[in-house]
Amino acid sequence: MVHFTSSRHDERDSPILDPSASSVTGVSDIDDSVNGSEKHVRDESRADSRSSRKKKRRRAKDGGISEINGHSSSSKRRHSISKAARDPRDEPSKRKRKREAKVSGVDTRSPSPVIDFDGLSRPSRGTRERLEESTEQAAERLEKMRGAVRTILECVGEDPDREGILDTPTRYAKAMLYFTKGYQQNVRDIVNNAIFHENHNEMVIVKDIEIFSLCEHHLVPFTGKMHIGYIPNNNVIGISKLPRIAELFARRLQVQERLTREVSNAIMEVLKPQGVAVVMESSHLCMVMRGVQKTTATTITSCVLGCFERKEKTRNEFFSLIGLNGSAR
Ligand SMILES: [Zn+2]
Numbered sequence: 001m002v003h004f005t006s007s008r009h010d011e012r013d014s015p016i017l018d019p020s021a022s023s024v025t026g027v028s029d030i031d032d033s034v035n036g037s038e039k040h041v042r043d044e045s046r047a048d049s050r051s052s053r054k055k056k057r058r059r060a061k062d063g064g065i066s067e068i069n070g071h072s073s074s075s076k077r078r079h080s081i082s083k084a085a086r087d088p089r090d091e092p093s094k095r096k097r098k099r100e101a102k103v104s105g106v107d108t109r110s111p112s113p114v115i116d117f118d119g120l121s122r123p124s125r126g127t128r129e130r131l132e133e134s135t136e137q138a139a140e141r142l143e144k145m146r147g148a149v150r151t152i153l154e155c156v157g158e159d160p161d162r163e164g165i166l167d168t169p170t171r172y173a174k175a176m177l178y179f180t181k182g183y184q185q186n187v188r189d190i191v192n193n194a195i196f197h198e199n200h201n202e203m204v205i206v207k208d209i210e211i212f213s214l215c216e217h218h219l220v221p222f223t224g225k226m227h228i229g230y231i232p233n234n235n236v237i238g239i240s241k242l243p244r245i246a247e248l249f250a251r252r253l254q255v256q257e258r259l260t261r262e263v264s265n266a267i268m269e270v271l272k273p274q275g276v277a278v279v280m281e282s283s284h285l286c287m288v289m290r291g292v293q294k295t296t297a298t299t300i301t302s303c304v305l306g307c308f309e310r311k312e313k314t315r316n317e318f319f320s321l322i323g324l325n326g327s328a329r
Pocket residue numbers: 215216217218219220284286287
């Protein structure tokens with residue numbers, strides 16, 4: 001679920017794009033050129049469907065070869081933008097798969113789309129590479145980044161050899177590696193046996209976890225607060241681990257929707273509670289400093305799993321405890 005209190009973030013691939021939401025905020029009309037070009041593409045495809053008669057004739061001639069590059073695959077596309085474009089890996093895991101995991105008890109491929117079999121989190125092709133690199137490889141990585149930053153400095157019209165910014169490439173490269181240190185972290189190392197048997201089956205909430213993340217579309221920060229709640233299933237997790245799990249996923253290139261979902265799924269997977277609810281409110285600098293320049297806009301995303309998803313009462317209790325009106329879901 002995504003809620004926009006006054007404006008929406010301009011992620012063009014936002015999987016939860018709801019036409020009613022954009023018409024309410026009206027942001028789509030004043031969005032940046034990225035969305036404009038997308039609109040153009042959509043218009044083109046409409047024009048194509050108009051010439052479908054021509055296409056049919058062509059198909060008859062070439063035995064359907066044009067279907068591959070043509071638009072006949074549109075029948076497989078979702079018919080409405082009100083339906084979320086879902087990655088199949090994001091679908092909630094089936095009961096059957098849960099039972100399988102319980103039986104095996106060994107390291108198998110994780111049932112969630114978030115944590116891989118080795119405890120590293122997807123998607124991050126370079127994760128293992130970065131985690132296991134030698135000192136020389138690390139130096140090489142830093143040098144490559146320094147070069148890239150130097151190029152940026154030149155491109156913005158600076159003199160990269162000016163005294164004040166002489167060390168900026170090195171500083172920025174190091175800062176960037178810090179901002180993305182989540183790529184080197186393993187969920188299992190973080191949890192590190194801090195799961196305790198406890199017959200406490202009431203809601204546990206950690207509120208106002210500060211989040212600093214980078215928007216993957218602009219490499220610009222988005223910052224805010226995350227609230228995590230769960231209902232134990234005879235096991236509780238060390239309370240400090242929840243912010244650390246949030247930090248792991250925040251210190252990667254993100255979109256807020258995915259960050260919320262990944263934290264939720266990861267807790268569900270490592271703890272197997274009755275349910276997890278994660279809400280995040282944040283401000284995106286890519287929206288504040290550029291684009292629509294809505295300085296007071298807050299983007300709220302939530303992901304509820306298990307009993308929070310099934311029971312409205314539980315969900316509302318969580319929303320009211322973190323200070324969000326339950327009806328504003
Ligand atoms: Zn952005």
